[in-house]
């Protein structure tokens with residue numbers, strides 16, 4: 001309850017100082033997600049599917065979310081990327097949305113990701129990334145927010161599915177695409193990891209309805225994830241960690257990695273026969 005009150009007060013302050021766009025906070029725009037998904041899938045058709053090849057069946061990846069850039073370059077995020085690139089066991093990292101808090105400097109994320117080191121980062125949009133028309137900059141920098149990629153090990157193939165939930169819904173177009181990916185790409189893969197900004201399970205109502213899944217969509221998605229043997233669903237949005245297991249699927253909400261926050265952390269996943277994970281504090 002206290003978090004909710006603080007959130008509402010902070011949101012009011014941010015709206016008044018131009019950090020948040022009230023339209024997107026109060027109303028879901030399902031037509032926007034369908035437009036974005038069409039643009040993402042159009043890019044995918046041109047770029048093709050990424051497959052990372054790793055030398056052992058056991059490998060590692062890092063994940064973070066909610067960088068929420070304001071006026072300075074993100075130090076926690078840069079430190080995580082630097083550590084990931086120096087980690088020989090790690091193959092890539094995920095960034096689960098909300099790069100921005102205000103209107104500017106999405107390019108700082110791209111610049112950090114492009115700095116020294118080869119491991120790729122896979123990014124999806126959060127609700128803050130489409131405020132103030134941010135999607136057009138997203139397309140310029142990251143090209144897609146609906147895609148999948150594979151990690152090929154000597155004896156297994158893992159699939160990672162990244163979803164656009166920036167309006168608090170996948171929309172019908174993306175849902176149909178997801179069902180197609182599960183039907184045609186999931187079979188034969190060892191692990192399936194889903195990355196989506198919006199968290200499925202909430203410990204309180206700290207976010208506004210326009211950026212959350214409806215109960216009906218939550219039921220539909222969780223049933224789909226269970227039916228297709230998804231191992232883990234990773235999300236952000238709530239800014240506080242939570243681990244829930246529901247119908248055979250582990251749902252992890254990550255802490256934010258935003259600079260200056262007391263709970264800033266990221267995660268490291270060790271992939272092998274099982275999916276092991278740890279939270280790593282940025283302090």
Ligand SMILES: [Fe+2]
Pocket residue numbers: 066068098126128237238239
């Ligand atoms: Fe956020």
